[in-house]
Amino acid sequence: MRTLLLTAGLAALATGAAAQDRQLQLYNWGDYTSPELIQKFEQETGIDVTITDYDSNDTALAKVQAGGHGFDLVVPSANYVPIWVEQGLIQKLDQSRLPNFKNIAPEWVDVDWDPGRRFTIPWQWGTTGVAVNTSVYSGDINTSNIFLDPPEELRGKINVVPEMNDIVSLAIMNVGGEPCTEDLDILRQVRDKLMNAKPFWLSMDYDSEAKLSANDIMAAATWNGPSMRARLNNPPVAYGYPKEGYPLWMDSVALLSDAQHVDEAYEFLNFIMAPENAALISNYARYANGIAGSEEFMDPEMRDAPEIVIPEESKAAGVFLPTCPSSAVELYSRIWTELQS
Incomplete structure (x- = not known):
């Protein structure tokens, strides 16, 4: 009897310790994760979430490639997902563990970078364009x-976000080229265009929102989310969609191949595909998401914001x-290194 009681007691202690040890390591872009979302998830599940920020796709990729990172989930952009898959850094998802998978809007399921969403689920999507203070221009x-x-x-x-793929792609399309071109004549034009423009820029950093809000800058090459947040603080700020061409992007959540907290990761993935929870993500960062029905839970200003709803033209x-x-x-x-020197 004492042996049975002791065994039962040890089992209870082990179960309690395991429950207390429930945690999740999320590796995500900076200023991109809703605190309200995380608080709600932690309260509902008892899982303790730690968020580590990165500032670019290349930073995130290099960190995970190096190993020993301890992260469970990562949020790469669409054009980087195939790299993560090819290098075996993320694992195929068991969709049977994700009952809310059905909430992904149809247009975001069979995407080019992850057909059938075998490896990722949507986080947010948006555009890279320009923001301008219309009281000045x-x-x-x-x-x-x-x-x-x-x-x-x-x-x-002017501030220019220091994201190579977006800025070089904007310049390529500006001179009539296609993204990923290796045409040296086009790239010479791109290099000259960027280098000639640089003296007219005040800065190259990620914080366009604060600078636009405070009138420290009057224009930016930036994403639509910071532009909307700046407009809410400073109404003359407007967002432009370059007619020469501009990048569309989607960031998606992936489960790392060496994740240590797989059960907790699946709970989080399923949680953020509930429309009311996806809306929390969008309300914070001011981007659209790929979850059907989330619009009705969004802040009213999100539903028809000119930074979110791309004009037909x-x-x-x-x-x-x-x-x-x-x-x-x-x-x-090479162009980017010269531009930043």
């Missing part, structure tokens, strides 16, 4: 010339960036 803002050939009113008052210019071959990336990296 009243001309056409639907052009990448806002930062590549700046009008006089904006010179010296601008839709055709949006392009999902493909996964470029390493030879193209090497060429772009």
Whole structure:
């Protein structure tokens, strides 16, 4: 009897310890995860979530490639997902463990970068364009010339987000090329365009939102989310969709192949596919998501925001960036290194 009681007691202690040890390590872009979402998830599941930020796809990829990271989930952009899959860094999802998978909007299921969503689920999607303070500049803002050939009113008052793929792609499309091009004539034009424009930029950093809100800058090459957040603080800020072409993107959540907290990761993945929870993600970062029915839970200003709802006349210019071959990336990296020197 004492042996049975002792065994039962030890089992209870082990169960209690396991329950207390429930945790999840999320590796995500900075300022991109709703605190309200995390608090709700922790309260409902008892899982303790730790968030580690990164500032670029390349940073995240290099960190996980190096090993010993301890992360369970990561949020790569669409054109990087095939790289993660090819290198075996993320694992195929067991969709039977994700009853809310059915909530993914049909247009976001059979996507080019992850057909059938075998490896990822949607987090948020958006665009890369330009933001302009219209109290200073009243001309056409639907052009990448806002930062590549700046009008006089904006010179010296521009911030450019330091994201190579987005900025180089905007420049390629501005001179009439296609993303991932290796045409050296096109790339010479891109290099010259960027280098000639740089003296008219005030800065290259990620925080366009704060600078636009405070009138520290008057224009930015940036994403639609920071632009919307800036407009809510500073109404003259408007978002432009470059008619020469602009990147569309989607960031998606993937389960790392060496994840240590797989059960907890599946609970989180299923949780964020509930429409009311996906809305929390969007309400925080001000991007759309890929979950059907989430709109009714979003803040009212999200539903028809000009930064979220792409104007009909601008839709055709949006392009999902493909996964470029390493030879193209090497060429772009040379341009980028020179630009940042």
